[in-house]
Amino acid sequence: MLNWDHIFATRSSRMRASEIRELLKLLERPDIISFAGGIPDPALFPDEAFKAAYADIFSSDQAAAALQYSVSEGYKPLRDWLKGEMAKIGIPCTADNIFITSGSQQALDYLGKLFLSPKDTALVGWPTYLGALQAFNAYEPNYDQLTLGNRTPESYRAAAENLGGEVKFAYLSADFANPTGETVDLDGRRRLLKLADELDIAIIEDAAYQSLRYDGEAIPPILALEIAKKGSIENTRTIYSGSFSKTLAPGLRVGFVVAAMPVIRKLVLMKQAADLHSSTINQMAVAHVATRHFDQQVAKIRAAYSARRDAMLKALEKYMPAGTTWTRPEGGMFIWVTLPVGMDGAELLARSIETEKVAFVPGQAFFADRSGANTLRLSFSCANEAVIDEGIKRLGRLVSGAMAVAA
Missing domain, CATH: 3.90.1150.10 (Aspartate Aminotransferase, domain 1)
Structure with a gap:
C-alpha cells in the first residue's frame, strides 16, 4: 500500500x-x-414549515435562482432578516456585515485560516468546544488558557513569543458553552474586551446556543457591548458566529458571521476559493421558515x-x-x-x-x-x-x- x-x-x-x-x-x-x-x-x-418552504420555492419564480450559483456573501433576504435579529440583541449592523457560512463550523475553519499562522497562539477555554480545536488545529497553532481573572496581557504575549508566534484571538462561547453549559457574566465579558484591546487581538464569539436561554437574565453579547462602547461595528474586533443548527435544523448547514467589513471581505474571498457559496436553496428555505416561524x-x-x-x-x-x-x-x-x-x-x-x-x-x-x-x-x-x-x-x-x- x-x-x-x-x-x-x-x-x-x-x-x-x-x-x-x-x-x-x-x-x-x-x-x-x-x-x-x-x-x-x-x-x-419544524419539518412541516420546511416542507411548505421548499414547495413555495419550487412553485414560484424563485425555482431557477434556488438551483443556480449565487453570491458568496449569502442570500440577501436571509441577511436582511438577520440584520433585524441582530438589532434586537444590541448589534446594529448592515446586511453587508453579515456573511452566510455552511454551518458555524465552517466559520470556525475560515477564522482559523484567516488569523493563525503556524506557531501563533489562540486563547481558548480549559475546556472548550472540541469542534473549535479541530478547526484551528489544521493551521498549526499553539493554545493558551483563556482566563478572565488576574492574568496580565504581558504574560499572554510573552508566552506566545516564547513559542515562536503571536497571540491572534480569543475564542469562547459566552452563553451556555459547549461543553460546560456555563455562561460568562457581564463583568467577564468586559474584562475580555479590555484584554483584547490591550493585546490587539480578535475575539471570536461563538453564539451557537444564545437563543436557548431557559431562565436568568439575558446578558448582552460581547459584540453588542463593544459596539455600545465604540460606536459602530466597524470599530470592533469581536466576530460573532451564529447558527440555525440548534434552533431550526442542523442538516441544512446554514450559519453566519457578523463582523466589521475588513473581516467580512476576507471571509468572502475564502468562500470563493473553497465552495463558492453556501447552498442557495437551503438559505432560501431557512429565510422562509425564519421569517414566519422563528x-x-x-x-x-x-x-x-x-x-x-x-x-x-x-x-x-x-x-x-x-x-x-x-x-x-x-x-x-x-x-x-x-x-x-x-x-x-x-x-x-x-x-x-x-x-x-x-x-x-x-x-x-x-x-x-x-x-x-x-x-x-x-x-x-x-x-x-x-x-x-x-x-x-x-x-x-x-x-x-x-x-x-x-x-
Missing part, C-alpha cells in the same frame, strides 16, 4: 477524528441511553429542553454520589460533571457501555492539553424525562462502584 505520510502537509498530523462524532454511532443502538451527542431533538424540527420555534424548543435540563439536574442530585460536582446551566444543551481526582472518564465510558448501557463524552477531548481526565459531558437534548432519570440512575450506580473500588 502506498505510504502517503511523507506527501501529506505537516498540518495533517494535527487532524483527529471527532470523539463525539464517533460516539454518535451509539445512537443507532437501541439498548444504549445516550447523553453523548450535543444534537437537537429531531422530533422538534420565534414560535424557539419558544417550543426552550420549553422542551428546559424541562429536560431540570430533569437531569434533579436526577444528578438524586443519584450521583458525594464527591462529584456538576454545572447548573441557565440554557443550552449540556451539563459538565467533575468526578473525584484520579478517576478517568474514558475508562468509565468503556465500562458504562459494557455494563450500564449509558453513553456520554469523556471530558478530556475538550482540553487543548488533554487534561481533565476526571470530567465528562452530559447532553439532555435528545432524551425525555423518564429516560434521563433512568440513565442518570445507571450512571450514578456506575460512578459509585468505581469510587468504591478506588477507595
Whole structure:
C-alpha cells in the first residue's frame, strides 16, 4: 500500500477524528441511553414549515435562482432578516456585515485560516468546544488558557513569543458553552474586551446556543457591548458566529458571521476559493421558515429542553454520589460533571457501555492539553424525562462502584 505520510502537509498530523462524532454511532443502538451527542431533538424540527418552504420555492419564480450559483456573501433576504435579529440583541449592523457560512463550523475553519499562522497562539477555554480545536488545529497553532481573572496581557504575549508566534484571538462561547453549559457574566465579558484591546487581538464569539436561554437574565453579547462602547461595528474586533443548527435544523448547514467589513471581505474571498457559496436553496428555505416561524420555534424548543435540563439536574442530585460536582446551566444543551481526582472518564465510558448501557463524552477531548481526565459531558437534548432519570440512575450506580473500588 502506498505510504502517503511523507506527501501529506505537516498540518495533517494535527487532524483527529471527532470523539463525539464517533460516539454518535451509539445512537443507532437501541439498548444504549445516550447523553453523548450535543444534537437537537429531531422530533422538534419544524419539518412541516420546511416542507411548505421548499414547495413555495419550487412553485414560484424563485425555482431557477434556488438551483443556480449565487453570491458568496449569502442570500440577501436571509441577511436582511438577520440584520433585524441582530438589532434586537444590541448589534446594529448592515446586511453587508453579515456573511452566510455552511454551518458555524465552517466559520470556525475560515477564522482559523484567516488569523493563525503556524506557531501563533489562540486563547481558548480549559475546556472548550472540541469542534473549535479541530478547526484551528489544521493551521498549526499553539493554545493558551483563556482566563478572565488576574492574568496580565504581558504574560499572554510573552508566552506566545516564547513559542515562536503571536497571540491572534480569543475564542469562547459566552452563553451556555459547549461543553460546560456555563455562561460568562457581564463583568467577564468586559474584562475580555479590555484584554483584547490591550493585546490587539480578535475575539471570536461563538453564539451557537444564545437563543436557548431557559431562565436568568439575558446578558448582552460581547459584540453588542463593544459596539455600545465604540460606536459602530466597524470599530470592533469581536466576530460573532451564529447558527440555525440548534434552533431550526442542523442538516441544512446554514450559519453566519457578523463582523466589521475588513473581516467580512476576507471571509468572502475564502468562500470563493473553497465552495463558492453556501447552498442557495437551503438559505432560501431557512429565510422562509425564519421569517414566519422563528420565534414560535424557539419558544417550543426552550420549553422542551428546559424541562429536560431540570430533569437531569434533579436526577444528578438524586443519584450521583458525594464527591462529584456538576454545572447548573441557565440554557443550552449540556451539563459538565467533575468526578473525584484520579478517576478517568474514558475508562468509565468503556465500562458504562459494557455494563450500564449509558453513553456520554469523556471530558478530556475538550482540553487543548488533554487534561481533565476526571470530567465528562452530559447532553439532555435528545432524551425525555423518564429516560434521563433512568440513565442518570445507571450512571450514578456506575460512578459509585468505581469510587468504591478506588477507595
